[in-house]
Amino acid sequence: MLSIFHSLEISHYIYLSTVLFSIGLFGVLFRRNAIILLMCIELMLNAVNLLLAAFTEYMGDMQANGQMFVFFIMVVAAAEAAVGLAIIVMVYRNTRKTDVSFLDQLKDS
Amino acid sequence: MNPIALILLFPLLGFVLNGVVGHKLPKSIASGISTLIVLLSFITAAMQWSTVAADLNGSVNWDAYTFFNLDGILFKAAFSLDHLSIWMTLIITGVGTLIHLYSMSYMDHDNNTSKFFSYLNFFVFNMLLLVLGSNFLMMFFGWEGVGLCSYLLIGFWYQNESFGGAARKAFVMNRIGDLGLLLGMFLIIKNFGSLEYNVVLPAIAEGSSSTVLISSISILLFIGAMGKSAQIPLFTWLPDAMAGPTPVSALIHAATMVTAGIYLVIRCQVMYSLAPMAQELILWIGLATALLGALIGLRQNDIKKVLAYSTVSQLGFMFVALGVGAYTTALFHVTTHAFFKALLFLGAGSVIHGVHERQDISQMGGLKKMMPITYITFLIGTLAISGFPFLSGFFSKDEILANVFHHNIVAYIVLVIAALLTATYMFRLLFLTFFGEFRGTDYKLSDVHESNWKMTLPLIILAILSIAGGMLNLPHYLIHEDGFLASWLRPTFLIFEHSNHTEISTEIALISVAIFVFLFGFIYSRNRYVSKGINAETPTSGIGKVLSNKFYIDEIYNKLIVRPIEFFGDLLFALFDTLLLYSVTFSINPILKLVGRFNRKIQNGNIEYYLIYMVAAIAILLGLNLFFA
Numbered sequence: 001m002l003s004i005f006h007s008l009e010i011s012h013y014i015y016l017s018t019v020l021f022s023i024g025l026f027g028v029l030f031r032r033n034a035i036i037l038l039m040c041i042e043l044m045l046n047a048v049n050l051l052l053a054a055f056t057e058y059m060g061d062m063q064a065n066g067q068m069f070v071f072f073i074m075v076v077a078a079a080e081a082a083v084g085l086a087i088i089v090m091v092y093r094n095t096r097k098t099d100v101s102f103l104d105q106l107k108d109s
Numbered sequence: 110m111n112p113i114a115l116i117l118l119f120p121l122l123g124f125v126l127n128g129v130v131g132h133k134l135p136k137s138i139a140s141g142i143s144t145l146i147v148l149l150s151f152i153t154a155a156m157q158w159s160t161v162a163a164d165l166n167g168s169v170n171w172d173a174y175t176f177f178n179l180d181g182i183l184f185k186a187a188f189s190l191d192h193l194s195i196w197m198t199l200i201i202t203g204v205g206t207l208i209h210l211y212s213m214s215y216m217d218h219d220n221n222t223s224k225f226f227s228y229l230n231f232f233v234f235n236m237l238l239l240v241l242g243s244n245f246l247m248m249f250f251g252w253e254g255v256g257l258c259s260y261l262l263i264g265f266w267y268q269n270e271s272f273g274g275a276a277r278k279a280f281v282m283n284r285i286g287d288l289g290l291l292l293g294m295f296l297i298i299k300n301f302g303s304l305e306y307n308v309v310l311p312a313i314a315e316g317s318s319s320t321v322l323i324s325s326i327s328i329l330l331f332i333g334a335m336g337k338s339a340q341i342p343l344f345t346w347l348p349d350a351m352a353g354p355t356p357v358s359a360l361i362h363a364a365t366m367v368t369a370g371i372y373l374v375i376r377c378q379v380m381y382s383l384a385p386m387a388q389e390l391i392l393w394i395g396l397a398t399a400l401l402g403a404l405i406g407l408r409q410n411d412i413k414k415v416l417a418y419s420t421v422s423q424l425g426f427m428f429v430a431l432g433v434g435a436y437t438t439a440l441f442h443v444t445t446h447a448f449f450k451a452l453l454f455l456g457a458g459s460v461i462h463g464v465h466e467r468q469d470i471s472q473m474g475g476l477k478k479m480m481p482i483t484y485i486t487f488l489i490g491t492l493a494i495s496g497f498p499f500l501s502g503f504f505s506k507d508e509i510l511a512n513v514f515h516h517n518i519v520a521y522i523v524l525v526i527a528a529l530l531t532a533t534y535m536f537r538l539l540f541l542t543f544f545g546e547f548r549g550t551d552y553k554l555s556d557v558h559e560s561n562w563k564m565t566l567p568l569i570i571l572a573i574l575s576i577a578g579g580m581l582n583l584p585h586y587l588i589h590e591d592g593f594l595a596s597w598l599r600p601t602f603l604i605f606e607h608s609n610h611t612e613i614s615t616e617i618a619l620i621s622v623a624i625f626v627f628l629f630g631f632i633y634s635r636n637r638y639v640s641k642g643i644n645a646e647t648p649t650s651g652i653g654k655v656l657s658n659k660f661y662i663d664e665i666y667n668k669l670i671v672r673p674i675e676f677f678g679d680l681l682f683a684l685f686d687t688l689l690l691y692s693v694t695f696s697i698n699p700i701l702k703l704v705g706r707f708n709r710k711i712q713n714g715n716i717e718y719y720l721i722y723m724v725a726a727i728a729i730l731l732g733l734n735l736f737f738a
Contacts, residue, residue, distance in 0.1 A: 029721055
């Protein structure tokens with residue numbers, strides 16, 4: 001099982017996480033549903049997590065500093081998701097929509 | 110506690126109390142506190158009399174605070190109670206107490222009584238600062254402070270626009286004089302390295318400084334005195350200052366503040382004694398002012414305006430005394446003038462009150478039956494100022510005349526004419542107000558009422574002082590030694606003051622002239638306004654018209670000074686504001702609008718756009734990093 005991971009080149013990890021990150025980025029930029037936005041942000045974070053884990057292994061870092069970062073990012077991401085979802089619920093209650101393009105009430109027009 | 114601190118802090122306390130909580134207290138309590146507090150100040154000062162008298166070199170001191178130290182020059186809040194300042198302090202607080210008491214009744218109907226009394230207390234505080242300060246700095250503090258209070262009180266009834274204008278006029282004219290005073294102080298710092306009286310004045314007394322320097326300092330300080338004491342050319346504010354409530358005219362614009370200039374010159378006696386040129390200037394300016402004020406006073410119909418011009422004229426008399434080096438005489442006249450002019454103003458206030466806020470004497474007449482106390486006290490004041498033998502004004506004016514007689518015979522003749530006019534206009538005022546037929550058209554004689562005791566008591570006390578004030582400095586020919594004030598003031602002066610002991614024959618001649626002057630004024634006015642029954646005139650032609658229009662001096666100032674300045678201002682406005690500034694700012698305006706229109710599109714409040722900007726910016730930064738790393 002472990003050997004499968006070792007047989008993969010580092011470049012494969014980079015390609016995969018680049019693809020994941022790009023999907024997340026484009027999702028954030030071009031989708032309007034706030035929930036999907038939040039999911040895309042998670043995707044971007046996880047792409048970075050994957051890269052961190054892969055590079056830790058690749059560099060042979062016995063203290064696993066990169067993987068430590070992964071845990072921090074996960075915690076932050078969980079917190080962010082909780083806050084973000086709470087905001088979305090409140091927005092939905094008030095506007096009956098989860099569409100971010102309507103959230104421009106602070107603009108002076 | 111230091112007695113000087115007490116003297117100063119009482120009125121300050123009254124100012125703060127009345128200013129902060131006065132409007133919540135009943136009127137009588139608020140004004141009562143403020144009156145009592147000035148009285149306390151008077152008592153504290155009076156209790157120091159024997160201490161000051163025993164100590165010839167000056168005195169009770171109080172070094173309160175050092176503001177800052179500039180290259181070894183100390184700027185201190187220091188005070189001293191010496192022979193000169195205790196004299197002034199007693200006049201200020203003594204007359205001040207009476208006028209406060211008077212105001213309690215006079216301002217009773219006003220809605221802002223506590224404001225009035227807090228200003229009045231603040232004035233007393235500043236005036237005390239002026240006379241008690243032992244350096245030019247404190248004197249200047251007080252000098253500006255009384256100017257401020259004068260402004261506030263002239264404009265006390267600020268809803269009337271012309272009253273506000275009068276207040277501004279007083280302030281601006283005083284500022285012109287203050288500039289001279291400031292320049293004089295700068296010269297003193299530059300050349301003597303200090304502002305303390307007891308450093309600067311002895312240094313001047315040594316006589317090693319050049320006459321030019323002493324003369325310039327003296328003249329600059331005198332310019333300050335001109336503004337404050339209403340001398341030609343800066344006197345026109347004082348008649349306008351009558352817009353203020355009458356007690357203010359009595360306290361500030363007759364008895365105390367306007368004599369600050371005379372105090373300043375007396376304080377710097379040593380300087381003026383060494384600057385004959387400055388003395389000569391003071392003499393002639395004082396003479397011109399005395400004559401001009403008396404002439405205008407002849408044909409004014411406003412009861413307060415007559416007294417205002419009379420004040421201008423009497424201040425001229427005091428400066429004449431200073432100009433001939435008779436400093437004691439000047440202070441003597443300050444004192445007697447404080448008594449009788451305060452009395453006359455308060456009497457005028459009582460009349461104004463009695464006839465329901467009217468001031469035109471052509472609408473009065475025959476008031477003596479209805480206002481007996483006011484009439485008798487006003488009569489005493491008139492007699493005192495006109496020089497009725499053995500009243501206070503007789504002695505002080507006679508002393509000035511005698512001193513001028515020995516100095517310059519031309520000046521003496523002019524001054525006698527001014528004294529003659531003084532008697533004439535004062536009796537004109539007295540006769541038109543209290544004698545003859547009642548001439549009121551829009552009210553009845555039976556409406557006129559005498560004022561209550563709070564107003565008549567100060568009148569009676571001041572009348573007694575006006576009668577007996579001459580005792581303070583009896584002339585040599587009566588008591589064969591120096592008068593009380595003369596020997597009292599001697600330790601203050603660093604240079605011995607010459608006193609003219611005239612021969613008895615000359616003295617008799619001078620007194621005869623003085624009595625003739627009094628009689629002429631009395632008989633002329635009596636003949637004209639009582640026997641012939643002529644009403645207060647408003648001449649439409651000839652010299653009378655010039656007089657009643659105050660020599661057109663305001664108009665001349667307007668044409669010569671105000672108009673050119675306005676024109677210059679308009680010119681600058683057209684050139685710089687309209688042409689330069691407006692064109693520049695209005696041409697920048699569209700550019701800013703354009704930039705704004707573009708920027709507003711970027712910041713459209715939509716989160717998607719912000720995200721795109723963010724990602725684009727990161728991409729650009731990363732790209733740049735790739736290229737240049």
